[in-house]
Amino acid sequence: MGDFSAEVISHIDRNYIADLLKRGDRVDGRKFDEYRQLEIEPNPVAAKAEGSAIVRLGGTSVVAGVKVLTGEPYPDTPDEGVVMITAELAPIASPLFEIGPPKEDAIELARVVDRGVRESETVDVKNLCIEEGRKVYMVFADVYPLEYDGNLIDASSIAVNAALLTTRFPEMKLEDNELVETGKMLELPLSNMAIEHTVSKIADHVVIDPILKEEIVQSCRLTMAIDKNDKFTAIQKGGGAGPISIELIEQAMDMALSQTKEIRGLITDTVKEAGV
Amino acid sequence: MSTEKRPDALINAEGLRFDGRRPDELRPIQMEVGVLKSADGSASIRQGKTYILAAVYGPRELHPRHLTLNDRAYLRCVYRMATFSVSDRKRPAPSRREREISMVIANALEPALFLEDFPKAVVDVFIQVIQADGGTRCAAINAASLALADAGIPMRSLVPAVAVGKADGTLIVDLGDEEDKYGEGDIPLAVLPKTGEITLLQQDGSFTREELLEAVQLGVNACKYLHELQKDALKRAYAKRTPEDDDEDDEDDEDFEDDLETDLGESDLMEDE
Numbered sequence: 001m002g003d004f005s006a007e008v009i010s011h012i013d014r015n016y017i018a019d020l021l022k023r024g025d026r027v028d029g030r031k032f033d034e035y036r037q038l039e040i041e042p043n044p045v046a047a048k049a050e051g052s053a054i055v056r057l058g059g060t061s062v063v064a065g066v067k068v069l070t071g072e073p074y075p076d077t078p079d080e081g082v083v084m085i086t087a088e089l090a091p092i093a094s095p096l097f098e099i100g101p102p103k104e105d106a107i108e109l110a111r112v113v114d115r116g117v118r119e120s121e122t123v124d125v126k127n128l129c130i131e132e133g134r135k136v137y138m139v140f141a142d143v144y145p146l147e148y149d150g151n152l153i154d155a156s157s158i159a160v161n162a163a164l165l166t167t168r169f170p171e172m173k174l175e176d177n178e179l180v181e182t183g184k185m186l187e188l189p190l191s192n193m194a195i196e197h198t199v200s201k202i203a204d205h206v207v208i209d210p211i212l213k214e215e216i217v218q219s220c221r222l223t224m225a226i227d228k229n230d231k232f233t234a235i236q237k238g239g240g241a242g243p244i245s246i247e248l249i250e251q252a253m254d255m256a257l258s259q260t261k262e263i264r265g266l267i268t269d270t271v272k273e274a275g276v
Numbered sequence: 277m278s279t280e281k282r283p284d285a286l287i288n289a290e291g292l293r294f295d296g297r298r299p300d301e302l303r304p305i306q307m308e309v310g311v312l313k314s315a316d317g318s319a320s321i322r323q324g325k326t327y328i329l330a331a332v333y334g335p336r337e338l339h340p341r342h343l344t345l346n347d348r349a350y351l352r353c354v355y356r357m358a359t360f361s362v363s364d365r366k367r368p369a370p371s372r373r374e375r376e377i378s379m380v381i382a383n384a385l386e387p388a389l390f391l392e393d394f395p396k397a398v399v400d401v402f403i404q405v406i407q408a409d410g411g412t413r414c415a416a417i418n419a420a421s422l423a424l425a426d427a428g429i430p431m432r433s434l435v436p437a438v439a440v441g442k443a444d445g446t447l448i449v450d451l452g453d454e455e456d457k458y459g460e461g462d463i464p465l466a467v468l469p470k471t472g473e474i475t476l477l478q479q480d481g482s483f484t485r486e487e488l489l490e491a492v493q494l495g496v497n498a499c500k501y502l503h504e505l506q507k508d509a510l511k512r513a514y515a516k517r518t519p520e521d522d523d524e525d526d527e528d529d530e531d532f533e534d535d536l537e538t539d540l541g542e543s544d545l546m547e548d549e
Contacts, residue, residue: 044327044406044407045327045358045360045361045406045407047325047407047409048325048360048361048362048363048407048408048409049360049361049407050360052360059313059314061312063358063406065358065359065360065361065406066360067359067360067364067365069364069365086359086368088368090356090402090404091333091354091400091402092312092315092329092331092402092403092404093312093314093331094314095314095333095336098339099352099354140359140360140365142358142359142360142368144358144404144406146312146329146404147312147313147314147315148314149313149314
């Protein structure tokens with residue numbers, strides 16, 4: 001029941017998946033540059049989190065939540081707030097995830113999603129300062145996978161961006177060395193938005209948004225964060241040690257560019273429609 | 277960082293609670309079975325603003341091996357809260373509270389299971405609190421027992437659970453967050469409906485002997501209702517899976533007889549051949 005060895009499946013499926021790709025088909029019938037059905041549920045944790053979103057990307061789903069705290073700035077950036085993204089591969093989401101301290105795949109997921117947000121300067125950290133050198137806002141976005149059927153990175157990136165968009169938090173000011181609420185609610189100062197797109201290399205082909213079976217047989221993957229001006233703000237090659245040619249990298253970049261606008265639109269529209 | 281203040285009174289002049297409930301009234305509860313595809317069994321519960329997911333994996337091979345039980349399966353419960361599920365951000369690492377609650381949940385569920393059918397294996401129950409607004413351990417038990425049933429783990433019965441507490445001297449059922457924080461006590465309990473036996477009982481705050489006995493009785497009564505909700509949720513999930521079964525849920529028994537007849541018919545055919 002449920003517990004099967006990934007390797008057994010991959011040996012049987014490897015040739016099948018590669019043969020299909022040679023004919024221009026994928027195991028689930030999608031085009032090479034086609035994402036699975038994407039659903040975004042804005043603000044499911046309305047009572048406790050400052051912002052949140054559940055994202056379903058085909059059979060993969062994640063929940064992201066944002067907490068806004070106050071704290072002291074880092075000494076080298078006294079006028080900047082802090083933005084941090086964490087993720088864990090909780091065993092609730094898949095028989096492949098185990099109990100225990102985070103392993104490298106969980107750390108990679110968190111760091112890759114974090115870099116997508118950080119490098120694009122999605123959150124304007126200068127605008128998260130309450131008083132220079134003393135108090136700043138600290139924004140934590142935490143991701144929990146709920147169902148794992150491949151491509152957690154893109155699902156998490158979409159969820160984090162949607163959650164940041166839904167975030168509302170009380171404005172604070174320093175009065176007699178104490179933080180007090182001004183009574184005003186603030187949105188996050190979002191000056192950009194970078195979406196991450198993951199492309200899997202299988203044999204000599206690249207496909208976007210891999211399902212779990214494709215991930216298991218891939219030789220490597222390329223994750224690219226693309227911001228609102230179609231600039232690449234972060235790239236990560238991972239998911240295996242396989243080499244990838246410049247031609248395929250170029251194909252992967254074009255694939256990502258062709259999809260990014262639609263996904264960005266869906267995120268902003270869904271959050272706007274919800275009127276969060 | 278959300279702003280919370282102590283309500284002026286937990287029980288108002290009309291004897292109603294600050295969210296308008298009667299003392300013995302539960303919050304609105306929605307349970308859903310089969311919500312996570314990767315799991316062998318799963319369920320979600322929304323109880324007021326509390327929102328919890330439970331997933332069951334197994335019976336499967338147990339790692340690490342030294343936990344193996346030779347006469348039955350090991351029931352491993354892991355209760356975890358999301359960092360954003362509470363007002364202040366919870367630290368991501370498992371807390372002592374989470375470990376303790378994981379243990380009492382396992383103890384609450386185990387008497388309902390035929391773990392002896394699966395020696396040396398493990399049944400994993402993973403509970404993720406997405407939003408916490410009081411009563412999470414009880415809501416977790418409600419959802420976890422549905423997830424176990426959904427996974428097809430042999431069970432004596434579902435296990436309903438509820439917390440009874442006290443606010444302004446009145447016993448109240450199914451505490452919300454504020455009642456838990458500012459009330460005078462909290463008694464989470466879980467029940468095996470068939471025998472009325474209690475499988476989870478904890479208490480904090482201050483109660484007299486009489487209050488305690490009355491509170492447990494209130495809890496047991498509320499559990500009877502919760503048990504019905506659980507059964508409904510299970511039936512709803514499985515009615516969906518049989519396409520031709522559009523009949524009322526009440527006719528389940530008749531459906532069962534129909535199945536028996538078809539079975540007999542088929543075996544007759546076999547004999548003819």
